[in-house]
Amino acid sequence: MSAVEPxxxxxxxxxxxxxxxxxxxxxxxxxxxxRRRYVAHVADFCAYTGKSPAELVRSCLLVKDGLTKIxxxxxxxxxxxxxxxxxxxxxxxxxxxxxGNRIRGxxxxxxxxxxxxxxIS
Numbered sequence: 001m002s003a004v005e006p007x008x009x010x011x012x013x014x015x016x017x018x019x020x021x022x023x024x025x026x027x028x029x030x031x032x033x034x035r036r037r038y039v040a041h042v043a044d045f046c047a048y049t050g051k052s053p054a055e056l057v058r059s060c061l062l063v064k065d066g067l068t069k070i071x072x073x074x075x076x077x078x079x080x081x082x083x084x085x086x087x088x089x090x091x092x093x094x095x096x097x098x099x100g101n102r103i104r105g106x107x108x109x110x111x112x113x114x115x116x117x118x119x120i121s
Contacts, residue, residue, distance in 0.1 A: 005040055012043040017053035021109040041102045048085050053106070060112040075114050078107065082116070 012018055018039060022028040027038055046052060051059065060078050062071035082103050086096045097116070104114050 005036070006043040006047055008047055009036065009040055009043045012046055012053060013039045015053045017057055017110050018042060018106070021106045024109040025105060038102060041099050042106050044089075045082070045085055045103050048088075049081060053110075057107065057110045057112060060107065060114070070112060075112065078112075079114060079116070 006012075013036070019028075021042075022035065022039070027035055030038070042053065046056065049056065056078070060071055060074040061068055062074065082100050085103075086100050089099070091099055100116050104116060107114050
């Protein structure tokens with residue numbers, strides 16, 4: 001992740017999905033600079049995908065027969081997109097795991113169960 005804040009940072013930070021994540025994960029109590037670094041990962045991912053936080057969440061859902069449930073295909077596609085994002089940012093090792101997990105954490109706190117590959121070697 002670069003030291004430059006994404007242009008969409010403030011817009012992304014104000015969305016209900018990001019506010020929910022910050023509150024549920026306890027990140028809302030972090031010092032502002034640290035909290036904004038966390039949000040910057042999600043904002044950068046939104047810019048990368050061309051989707052808003054709400055669209056990221058919706059892309060992992062499926063409505064069938066009037067019921068909303070997690071889409072296995074959508075979740076797999078999201079996992080692949082997260083892995084591509086981390087790789088294209090040149091992140092490796094711990095940095096790659098942290099950024100990927102932060103994005104997945106955003107999804108988890110918005111009702112999408114998603115986990116990365118095991119990092120134990």
